[in-house]
Each structure stands twice: as C-alpha cells, then as structure tokens.
Amino acid sequence: xxxxxxxxxxYSSGEKLGDNFEDxxxxxxxxxxxxRKTVVSTMGVFxxxxxxxxxxxxxxxxxxxxxxxxxxxxxxxxxxxLTDDVIFSSSDERNSYIIEHVGNFEESQSI
Amino acid sequence: MxxxxxxxxxxxxxxxxxxxxxxxxxxxxxxxLMLGNRxxxxxxxxxxxxxxxxxxxxxxxxxxxAWIYKIATNLALSEFRKRKIKNLxxxxxxxxxxxxxxxxxxxxxIIEEALALLPEKYRIPLIMKEVDNFSFEExxxxxxxxVGTLKSLVFRGKEKVRSKFEVQFGGNNG
Numbered sequence: 001x002x003x004x005x006x007x008x009x010x011y012s013s014g015e016k017l018g019d020n021f022e023d024x025x026x027x028x029x030x031x032x033x034x035x036r037k038t039v040v041s042t043m044g045v046f047x048x049x050x051x052x053x054x055x056x057x058x059x060x061x062x063x064x065x066x067x068x069x070x071x072x073x074x075x076x077x078x079x080x081x082l083t084d085d086v087i088f089s090s091s092d093e094r095n096s097y098i099i100e101h102v103g104n105f106e107e108s109q110s111i
Numbered sequence: 112m113x114x115x116x117x118x119x120x121x122x123x124x125x126x127x128x129x130x131x132x133x134x135x136x137x138x139x140x141x142x143x144l145m146l147g148n149r150x151x152x153x154x155x156x157x158x159x160x161x162x163x164x165x166x167x168x169x170x171x172x173x174x175x176x177a178w179i180y181k182i183a184t185n186l187a188l189s190e191f192r193k194r195k196i197k198n199l200x201x202x203x204x205x206x207x208x209x210x211x212x213x214x215x216x217x218x219x220x221i222i223e224e225a226l227a228l229l230p231e232k233y234r235i236p237l238i239m240k241e242v243d244n245f246s247f248e249e250x251x252x253x254x255x256x257x258v259g260t261l262k263s264l265v266f267r268g269k270e271k272v273r274s275k276f277e278v279q280f281g282g283n284n285g
Contacts, residue, residue, distance in 0.1 A: 015149045017139050017156070022131055025160045026124070032161060 116175060119167040127164050134176065135160070137243060138183050144238045145187050147227045155190060159183040174249065181253045184235065191231060225275035233268030240265045 018024070118126035138159055143152040162182045172178055226234050236254065239245045240261075247258045254261065 015139075015143055015152070017135060018153055021135060021153075021157070022128060025127075025131065025157050025164075028157060028161045029164050032165065 112173065112175065116167075116170055116173070119163070119175075120170060122164065122167065127160065130163060130175070130179070131160055134179050138179065141180065141238055141243055142183060142187055144223065144226050144242065145235060146190065147223065151190065155183065155186050158186055162186070177245070177249045177253055180239070180243070180245070184253060221276060222272070225272040228275065229268055229271055233264050233271060236261050236264045237268035237272070241269070 115126055115129060119130060135156060139152055139156045142155050142159075143149060146152050146155070159179065159182050163179055166182070170178055226238065229237065236250060236256075239250050239253070240247070245253070247261050250256075250261050251258045256264075
C-alpha cells in the first residue's frame with residue numbers, strides 16, 4: 001500500500017531532454033521572428049498596393065466626371081481647337097465661298 | 112519571481128533561460144506522461160517555451176508555473192487532436208522506451224503504462240495532481256473545469272491506476 005501511495009510522488013521520467021535544449025528553443029524563436037517579419041512585410045506590400053489601387057481608381061474616376069460635363073455624346077472624342085488661319089486656294093476660278101457650320105449629321109438634320 | 116516575470120515580459124533572454132532552468136524538466140515529464148513519446152514530449156516542451164517568450168507580454172498572473180502548464184497543456188491537447196494520439200498510442204511504445212531503466216525505476220514503467228491506458232480526461236488531471244502537485248484550484252484555472260469535476264476525475268483515475276498496479280504486484284501488496 002505504501003508503495004502505491006508514493007508511486008506518483010517518487011515519479012521521475014527516466015527519459016532525458018536532448019542536448020542544447022535552450023539553443024533549440026532560441027533558434028525556434030529566431031525562426032518565428034523571421035517568419036513574422038516576412039508576414040508583416042508581405043502584408044505591408046499588399047496594403048501599399050491596395051492603397052495605390054484605390055487612390056488611382058479615385059483619380060481616374062475624377063477625370064471621367066470632368067469629361068461627363070460635356071455630355072455623353074462627345075465623350076471620348078478629341079477636341080482640336082481651330083486657331084490657325086485658313087488659307088483657301090481656288091481651283092475652279094471661284095473666289096466666293098460660304099463657310100457653314102459643320103456639325104453632327106443628326107444635329108444638322110434637326111436644324 | 113515578479114522581477115523575473117517583468118524581465119520575461121520585456122523579452123529578456125536571461126529571464127527565459129532562468130524559466131527554462133526551473134521548468135523544462137517538470138514540463139517535459141508532464142508531457143512525456145501525457146503523450147507517451149519522448150520526441151513529441153521534447154518537441155512540445157520546446158514549443159511551450161517559444162510560446163512563453165512570445166506570449167510573456169500577456170501574463171496576468173503571478174503564478175507563472177500554472178501559466179506555463181496551461182500553455183503546455185493546450186499544446187499537448189492540440190497535438191492529441193492533430194495526430195489522434197489517443198487512438199495511435201500503444202502500450203508497447205512505452206515499454207520499449209523504458210527498456211534501459213534499472214530496477215529502482217521499475218515502478219515508473221508501471222505508472223507510465225497505467226497512465227497510457229487511461230483515457231485522456233483522467234490522465235491529465237491525475238498527472239497534474241499527483242506528479243506535479245497542483246492544487247485543485249490551480250487545475251481548475253488551467254483546465255477550465257470545476258473543482259468538483261476535477262476531484263472526481265482524479266479519484267476515478269487513481270482507482271484505475273490502482274487496479275493496474277494490483278494486477279502487476281498481486282493482492283499481497285495492498
């Protein structure tokens with residue numbers, strides 16, 4: 001009975017911890033720190049990419065809105081201001097021309 | 112001890128070495144009895160101290176022993192779940208692992224074999240109470256079970272080990 005009473009209190013595993021136990025723990029800590037750094041930098045890169053994506057998206061949206069002021073009809077068309085003088089050269093001996101407003105076909109018809 | 116905890120919180124390597132000096136052997140014994148495998152016990156003992164280092168900032172108790180055992184217990188339980196050790200655990204593993212024991216350590220083999228046969232729910236509280244001398248209150252904090260439940264589990268666990276012990280030594284020793 002006494003033997004049974006003390007059986008647990010006297011227990012000590014005959015197994016021994018391997019050599020350099022502490023060193024193994026510290027090398028695991030170093031590895032984990034490195035992994036954490038990698039995860040943090042990867043997340044940082046993704047976050048930065050995300051911010052750039054969102055910022056650029058907002059910028060382009062703003063430009064489109066400005067274009068929208070002129071109406072959808074002309075959206076995407078390039079405007080070329082006519083500032084240069086127009087020089088005519090006649091090949092049919094005429095020297096009188098009427099300069100008409102040139103516009104959209106539908107627009108001209110409605111006029 | 113408070114100074115040690117404070118240094119540990121500040122991730123001081125000396126503090127971790129001191130903690131390892133104090134607890135590596137008891138934690139290893141505890142895990143070895145729980146898992147029945149030397150390599151796994153050592154691996155999880157190492158992982159326990161790695162967690163101690165990284166989680167030291169969140170220590171909210173002065174009972175560092177209970178806190179470290181809680182970490183070790185949780186790691187061992189997740190190991191149980193992960194590898195289904197409960198089903199794979201075989202008595203022969205324990206016996207083979209202890210062939211080198213001398214006669215004086217014969218009882219240890221019986222304890223290990225008896226514990227190996229115990230279901231996990233009895234094994235953990237029994238080891239904590241009888242081998243690591245935790246109070247029921249500390250065990251309740253670590254295992255998150257009511258004191259009454261733990262008392263009952265330890266009692267039943269002891270009975271089961273006792274019956275195994277009696278089979279080994281015969282009725283004359285009782």
